[in-house]
Amino acid sequence: MKFLREHWFFLLVFVGLLLLPYLIGWLTGSNPLGVIRGDRYIMRGESTYWQSVMIEVFALSVLVMSYNLMFGFTGVVSFGHALFFGLGGYITGIMVQFSGLDPLLAFVLAVGLTVVLCTVIGLVIGLATLRLKGVYFAIFTLALAEMVWIYFGRLPLTNGEDGLTMSNLPAIIDPSQNRLILYYLAFAMFVFTFLFIRRLVNSPTGAVFKAIRENEERAQAIGYHTLRFKLFAIVVASTMAGGAGIIHAVLAKSARPEFLGVGYTVDSLLMTIIGGVGTFTGPIIGAGGLHLADVLLRNAQFTIGTTTINIGESWTFLLGVVFVVVVLIFPFGVVGTYQRWRANRKR
């Protein structure tokens, strides 16, 4: 009973998201599996549309939660987190399209390869730069991400700027055949990441992370090998970002250079800060809120006097403005501000 009383909100959200495809299907009278055409389903109807929106929200949430583990809990700033996000997508694409193996086996191998490669790259960048000032890590991640972005933008194997289309995806996770399965896969990853980060940050290791964020020299003076803890945080975060990238690329059925671009790094920074730096639910609220706003406002237009502003075209610009405003006057984000407000009220 105590468990229920303390966690009723999370349980409610969990059950809600679990039943969401059926709920939307019931409300709008559409089949969550799609529309039957012959012996297969066509992905039409409200339920399947919102499934794809939510899969994207889950992928972005995992990305942002992993970013928050580094930035919010350990105090390490990365400007190239999209590197791991895009890499997951490209590894999956290349394995599925070119390995010549059975699609499902190729996909499973791709997941394993993503984990290995993200771990290795995270370790190498961390080892090369974390002994120096924090700004070196930011510089190196930015530089490496830009280099890989330029590289994949010109690589003939993956069609350069146009990106690699995945036509060989295994049928059970193909979003144009079995979107519901992909939905539950993304949901499982989302829940797992959330619980894992909660467990990690609340553990003694997490306490050291926070100590590093507050004052690294003091954490060192107490006797912790801070480099190892920072490396651990970076490796975990990189691997999670790679996983999020796989889901994102599978949903888009392609791996494109912009997945590696600075846009997704900005998104993760912004969503972390808007939701609340160093909180558990902040990244989810940031990712969900901003992505849903993007989906809903993409075609919106505002007319002020004689000038018409198309929100879709100036979306990134508006995000940038929101970003600076939030950093300056709203630095704790939605969740952080709410927690402060509640703590003040109790007192």
Place this chain on the structure above:
Amino acid sequence: MENLIREIGVPLGRFFGRTTATGAIALLFAIILGVAFVASQGNMSTFSITILSGLLRAALLFLVAAGLSLIFGLMDILNFAQGAYFMIGAYLAYDFQHPANGVIRIGEAIPDPNLRFLVGVILAVVVGGILGVILERGLLRPLYERPLFQLVLTFGVSIIMLEFIKLIWGTTPYAWTVPITIQTTQFEIFGQGFSAYRLFIIVMGIALMIGVALLLRNTRIGITIRAGVEDAEMVTALGINVRAVFTLVFTLGCALASFGGAVAAPFLGATPSLGATYLLASIAVIVLGGLGSYEGTAIGSIIVGLAWATMEQFSLFSNIGTVWSSITPMLMLALVLLARPNGLFGEER
């Protein structure tokens, strides 16, 4: 086998570990010039043009990197928006010079293209300086207590500036079509023509390198800046208003980057990717030179500029593709940091 590794590896490690800055620089220059000579297939005219375009790159890199380095040394802020200032300069100079296909159309008042260009450059410098003051005074000052957020903020500002430029001028690159007189004047070197304007930029870049060094060494404000780089708190304790010096250096740095963009526009044009390209290369320059060291920045920009032009020539000669030339600055950085982790002139940090 183990003995072999020890016999080769230990002296090699000792050599790299103990190379002085001068030795490392001499080695780098020798390598770059050697590759440039091979890439131009012994043809003296190609070789000299490669070196000249390398120096041109170096001059432009220096204009962005000098501000970046001084700001970092003094205030511990890596200004990720510096590349955006370069880009703003390029777009303003372009727009001023081409009233017909520009957006702001204020250049029409001056019919003579040479005078118009001069006014355009001054305009770019002024706008860059004003935007610099706004960024430092308005946005960074409230955040001196939270350095992590300062880093994040300059990154956000660079995104805003880039998107703002895209909204106003669109994403299509602009090529310079109204030339200035000095640009069309050519002079010959080993039978190859080279624009006098580019030579002028090289000379001006070197003059600025020396000028800023003299300013830092001899004037009162320069001495204050150098003292601030060493220990800003101590300078405050001596009764000098360090915050005012911060604003001055920040403004000058941004104005310098904007000036660089404006004078580069006649041959680079105005494209949305300018900012990221020059920002990354300049970051490579200042880290390679040693963060916060002025000599390091000056020599680093020459090294990276030459290496960049050399790689471009090399990719033409050997058909390895243009990808490699565009990531040269980062490759140079990795190479130098392997031998000297704190950069050429960097101190232990």
